[in-house]
Amino acid sequence: MIDTVDVGIKIGGAAGQGIQTIGAVLSKTFQRGGLYVFGVQHYYSRVRGGHNFFYARISNKPIYAMRERVNLLIALDHASIDEHLGELERGVVVVDRDSVKVDSESESLFHVPLKSIADDVGGSQLYANTVATGAVLGLLCYPFDILSDVLSQTFKKKGDAVVEKNIASARAGYDYAQKNFPGRCPIMLEPVEKPNSRMLITGNEAVGLGALAAGLKFLSAYPMTPSTGVMNYVASKADSLGVVVEQAEDEISAITMAVGASFAGVRSMTTTSGGGFSLMVEALGLAGMTETPIVIFLCQRPGPATGLPTMTEQGDLEFALHAAQGEFPRCVLAPKTADDAFYITSKAFNIADKYQIPVFILSDQYLADSVFTCERFDLDQIKIERYLMKDAELEGADYMRYKFTKSGISPRALPGTAGVLVVADSDEHDEAGHINESVENRVAMSDKRMGKLSLLRKEMSLPAVYGPAHAPLTLIGWGSTYGPLKEAVDILKAEGVDVNLISFNEIYPLPIKKINKILERAEKTVSIENNATGQFARVLKAELGFTVSHSILKYDGRPFTPEYIVRELSKMVVV
């Protein structure tokens, strides 16, 4: 059996020092070597300065979360030493002691003159981060050619000169480490021989790619961290797939533009975070009332108001569930990982089209910005179903946009079709789409719309159960907390604790009976959420009448770690 390799690398520095580049290049270099990588970004709301870090966990086994321990620290600023030295476990520090003062002396401090090497080799201190990347790989004796390939690819767009300078800087750092610290690094990270077909992708990129694969044609949005990555990704690929991406003047425009495009016949989406969604609320109801399909990517960050703009929280679940006046059906999906985000995004478009309703993809900063190692996405699993009327069905029909049907779903035709007029209205309307305020019509139309929810409820997937079907302790989570929860279960199992995990990614509407069957088996239940009030536990109570017995709530803007969950559980003496 191969030994488990599991290494945590932290790169700390000020904004603008190229931490993200080091993180991305290292992650890719390890992933190309057949290793599994999980990366998290922690940054503050500023473009320059401050202390930020990137954390990458590397293993030869699949991994789903960050861990607290650090084995290798690249300290580009003094704060990295102050804040992260204590996290080191049998680890090493790469630091340029010419510019970062370190008072203590230790065997594990490796001084690499990053800036002067960068100056000498690259002709600018800007290459210090690449020197650091090279030095780390030199320490680990990791094959340089994988790094140089990744550097070529990363900097290709900036031209040959930049590529060459980066490779030379990396080489110099690599050689420096090999020459000065031969055999002194206690960490082993070797490429795995087998070729692999795995991807390294962030949650936001996966949503964007999922939307493109689902046939997205129109995206309108107003930038807002942490949602912006989806708009950026889709915009960067829009030309290759004939997609329109428009930056709107505000979020009200963003969502209503998308509604208009969808009404006229194309798959449409808007992307935002809580503040922007607050502005979209009335138009959410417009989509509900006019029965126009729309996908809303709502990427949560801690609120209220501006909150903690670059951090994470699961605080907008109930907001998404209840936003807008009146009652209308909606659907909320909360992906667990990047690959889940890819597949669930395509499902969101199918549900929106089938039921002619707004569908949320509820993500958060943690999922949005983290890099996941995923098996190659399988396009065969993506089915595009538009549920539009066929030309033959339209022939001679006296078309009515809101025709009453058994399912509540009215056949959908598009404006511009000869012989058909599509009349949509935000007022309460009759089957033909015209204002109607009568008692009978109001009740019938409301029943029609809400009837779609009952139908959708039956189609929603069940939560996944990880671990034994029956256990004295059941953890309950939703969305992005899946990774840390799954690993917490693994840690507990190794300690002999009998525990399982129920993780939800299809949040609303819940298939009540089937879920109750699963929850019935549970004994002690702990709901674990990234918010202050246990919103999902309240949804379970309201929807299913189910009461969780305990909860662990974290609302400090930072994501869960498996260790944190285990510690909190033991404090509660439930384990």
Add this chain to the structure above:
Amino acid sequence: MVSVDDFRGGETAWCPGCGNFGVLMAVKTALVKLGKMPHEVLLVSGIGQSGKLPHYMKCNTFNSLHGRTIPPATGAKAANHGLTVLAVGGDGDTYGEGGNHFIHGIRRNPDITMIVHNNQIYGLTKGQASPTSDLGMKTKVQSHGVFETPLNPLALAISLDCGFVSRGFSGDINHLSSLIAKAIKHKGFSLVDMLQPCVIFNRLNTFKWYKERVYKLSDSDYSPDDRTAAFEKSLEWGDKIPLGVFYERSGPSFEDNLPALADGALAKQINHPDAGTLNKLIEMFM
């Protein structure tokens, strides 16, 4: 051949004598003049007395929210640029609640025609001041008279270099319908601001008040291609109120700037993205 009757919709619920009747007739007449079929036309409206217009028309309609006419019209036009897209709204709708969309809609320049029923009052909510209400007008809310400087929609549009800026009067259906027809023919965002008396709530700007003041810009001594002159003209208000096309210029529309539309209307393109391209995108993450 289409006729005005082909565009006739449901029973109207406007007050007798309302200026909106003239607008309705002018819109229908313009569409007939241009030979448009009802299924080729999409009318997007806001909420207000003006917003009810779609219900009295027969064509594709999308009755949106108060203030939100321009964005859905823009989205629909981008999705199917074969449609003739008209947006109709009130003065409160377009210049107040939807003011941001008006500004940026002009900048974006989608090929849509914005028809504003400018009665200088909030009709539907029974008589509060609107952004275009004249100074001093008293209402239940503005009991001391309006003191906010009235918004000048034409001057604002011209300052933003809007490609087609015009004003009509609901009391002159022929002139108004020819303005609307020109506006529809113009490629890009076109504005038709219409003076339209509200017979119940606006006792200041009555039919008579407008009638005594409006005059038409004549082809012989006014040419709409000079932006500075147009701006100056747009400031004229009071004893004399000009009607007609104040400013017109051509330029690329929003849709012209969208490479995705090169292969035809998005709504008509196949729904399945190219698998080869998607595979390439996937491989970029490997």
